[in-house]
Structure formats: structure tokens, C-alpha cells
Amino acid sequence: MRVEFQDVTVARGGRTVLAGISCVLTERRIGILGANGSGKSSLARLVNGLVLPAAGRVTVDGLDTARDARRIRSRVGFVFQNPENQIVLPIVGDDIAFGLVNLGYGRAEARQRALAALEGVGFAEAFERPAHELSGGELQLVALAAVLVTGPALVVFDEPTTSLDLRNRRRVGAAIAATSAQAIVVTHDLDLAATLDRVLVLDQGRIVFDGGPAAAIARYIDLAG
């Protein structure tokens, strides 16, 4: 998909948190790096209209997020930092299948696809388990499977590996690498960032670097002083 930011400003809580954001994103795997509070989540949320610009425009394949958020969200998945907000049914397999039943799949096929999606994130054993028994990192994997199972063209990940141990971090990294969906990934995980095609670095609400991962990581480390 083609995500375009045209001179975008974002205000939250009366403060300008993003300013002068202009870029066109078409690469398969795009990263966003930056310090806490630099505006990464706000930038990610602009993509599917969860945050709207105070000035400027954001379009996804030509659709304006301020007018067509519903249509955009039918093709753009979002994996939140707090996965517990994303899980609605008590049993993991049912929860993942639920999204597909809503899209019109029969129950048996929805369950089969849900299991395949869990296998895709390396966590098939969660299928029959109650979601409330899972750890934060395990829930993150389930939330990822629940988004990928619907076959989005683009997935926005807000810090998908932050609460994960090394094994689960690798599972998420592998799932992001394996999905056919385009990915925009907000992360502090430099190992993950190093695998991406293009990385934006934010500092105090502005893009201060836009290019390959190695140079982006160097800039990010430099900014941290």
C-alpha cells in the first residue's frame, strides 16, 4: 500500500506532538525508532485514523484517514502495545476465529484458520487455552495472530516485542518476516529494526532520519547520547 503523510501536524492534550511530517511509505517493512515521547505511537496511529492530523493530510492508497477510516481499517490491521484490550473471548482459539466469523467465514473454517495463524506465530499450543491464563508476552503473540488471520494488506505494530523474552521476540520477528502483509513497526528493538527495509527516526515530533536500518540505528544511538 502507499501511505502518504502531507505536512502533518498532530496535537494531543493541547501540545504539538508531531510537526512537519511529510513522506511516502511503500516499502514492505518499515520501522519507526525514537525516544519515549518522540511521537512514534502517534505517527503509527495516523495510518488508520486512530489519530487525526490537526493540519495536513494522511492517505492510504489515496483514501483520506479523516474521511475513510472505516474502509482503511478493513485493509490495515493494528497490533497494540497492550494486547489485553484486543482479546474479547475467553478461549484463545475462539477469540481468533471470532474475527473471521464476523467477516463471513463458517465456524469450522474460521477455527482451522485460527489454528494456522497461531502456528504462524509459533504458538499453536495456545489454541484451547483461556486467554486470562497467558502471560503478557504470550498475549502479544495471540494478538498478532488475531490480526494476521484476517489477511490485512498492511499491519501497523506498536512496539510488538517490548514485553517479550528472547524466544518470543524471535517468534514475533519471524512472523513479521514471514507475513505477506506490508508492515510498519514501531520498536525499540534494534535487532528487529536491523531486519527492516527502511527506518524513520523521530526526535521531538520530527523525522530526523529516513533511510536504511544500519544508518538509522546509528542515528538513534547518537541521539540517545
Ligand SMILES: Nc1ncnc2c1ncn2[C@@H]1O[C@H](COP(=O)(O)OP(=O)(O)OP(=O)(O)O)[C@@H](O)[C@H]1O
Ligand atoms: N492521549 C494523549 N493525550 C495527551 N497527550 C498524549 C496522548 N498520547 C500521547 N501524548 C503525548 O504525545 C507525545 C508523543 O507520544 P507518543 O505516544 O506518540 O510517543 P512514543 O514515541 O510512542 O513514546 P513511547 O516510546 O513512550 O511509547 C508524548 O509527549 C505524550 O505524552
